[in-house]
Amino acid sequence: MVEREIMMSLPMGANTSIGNPNTNVHVEFPAGSNIDITALQIYSGGKVRGDGDMCFYNQPSISDGAVKFEQTSTGATFFLNLSQIPQDAEKIVFTATTDDTNPFSALNGRLALSLDSTHIEISCEGREERALILAEIYKRNGAWKIRHVGQGFNGGLKAIAEHFGIEVAAPSDAPVTRPSPAPKTVAPPKVNLSKVSLTKNESRISLKKEDGRFGKIRVNLNWNQKKKSSGLFGMGKSGIDLDVGAFVEGIDGTVTAVQALGNTFGNYSSFPYAFLNGDDRTGATTDGEWLEINGEQWSKLRRVLVYAFIYEGSPDWRETDGAIRILVPDQPEIEVRMNEHGSRDGMCAVALLENEGGQIRVNRENRFFKGHRQMDEAYGWGMKWVAGRK
Structure with missing residues (x-):
């Protein structure tokens, strides 16, 4: 008899350890959905440093292959070698964005992320945002962990990009088949447009502060x-x-x-x-x-x-x-x-x-x-x- 690996469902805000530094992150979405999946390499201050920190369809490999991207009609896979991530990089953030007109609530199906035996389910019900932080892989005491984030951005691609220090180029008049962001390092945005909508399926989130003082x-x-x-x-x-x-x-x-x-x-x-x-x-x-x-x-x-x-x-x-x-x-x-x-x-x-x-x-x-x-x-x-x- 072949034993099946038991998947652990990770609720919003929760985290778990990553055992193997050579691992894959799979993101699934309904077939036919116009969704872009991106991995961002984040440094101190919660920002990218430049173009080389954005792994997506136009740049399928960053950090000398430490993060590689492959997209299909129903999702995307990131091939990770965490031991090769730059030492001063603090986390890898996985995001999803829709087109400029449809929020995630318009999706006919689910949005999910999996890494080894860890499974993250993102409910799209009631989600009026057009950009989401799905999850993040981060360092803690020298070890790598994954956290279910589920954070939404009302402003879509532009809002989530600026949140991480990326400037999205204004669209040109020339026809293009897909929007192509032009990332570069900029000053932190003045307004943080983030929002988490708790729903039946995504009903919980944990807020953390090192000193336990939340203001x-x-x-x-x-x-x-x-x-x-x-x-x-x-x-x-x-x-x-x-x-x-x-x-x-x-x-x-x-x-x-x-x-x-x-x-x-x-x-x-x-x-x-x-x-x-x-x-x-x-x-x-x-x-x-x-x-x-x-x-x-x-x-x-x-x-x-x-x-x-x-x-x-x-x-x-x-x-x-x-x-x-x-x-x-x-x-x-x-x-x-x-x-x-x-x-x-x-x-x-x-x-x-x-x-x-x-x-x-x-x-x-x-x-x-x-x-x-x-x-x-x-x-x-x-x-x-x-x-x-x-």
Whole structure:
């Protein structure tokens, strides 16, 4: 009997060691998709040094053959000799870009990357970006590891190129069969357009900081600002008041809730190290509601459950078109959307932030409940609840 090698699925943000320095990275995408796969050799500061650090269809070999490229109709393969990578190179980043018109959500199929027995699945559902960092191979204490990144760029090829210090030449009037970037070293871009959208299949990401101090973590809730007809013959107009809040548990087991309901707005400088910055009652505020978490005190927190609840208006989450964004300094923006469910329950547990060895693991929840008490029981917070108003 022939034994089959067991593939290990690597979730977003996770990493694993690479045993053999002579290995291959395979990237698969649906046949007929107009996708370009690229490997970038990255140095200190997260940038390439020049043309010779970009391995793709127009330059299928870099670093004297340490990275070689081969493309087929359904993917690409990179042949790696990691022992020959320049000593001062810190990582190899694998990216995918679509054409200028279609986002990854338009793909009819999957996007996957594999190395030896490690498998990375990239969900394209809900992905409106046109460029993705699939994975990175990097050095840690002299050994090579691979990490599932899954980071998206709204600006497509240009945004992802500039992020790594590459300038993409403007298209000429002459017809070409494929876009051809002309990489060269440039100053770091002024705007980082990165974003990670957590979905059913890509539901988790880990945020890492060597010192465990994450700065000010900002959580934004925004939703559909349009009012709909209601009342007799549809003459009235009703809006939805969507509120953001959080259950917070300290490392010592102390628990509390931070929300406008009950005027428990929290405290940024002492426990719960979270503060609700205002309450948008109508959805008319352009940037919605903000919750701030003191990431400098992350070591004192065990977990934070970010939730949204419909305080007024029809309890139909598809109509809210609501989204939570989590912004952490020097980390990709994280987005979780709540418009894919038609639940009539008024409360949604959106994202769970957990302290794992001083780092932050963010998990997409999107679980719906009738109220605070039911959500509390589901997550085991153990708080006492009474009726409240704001």
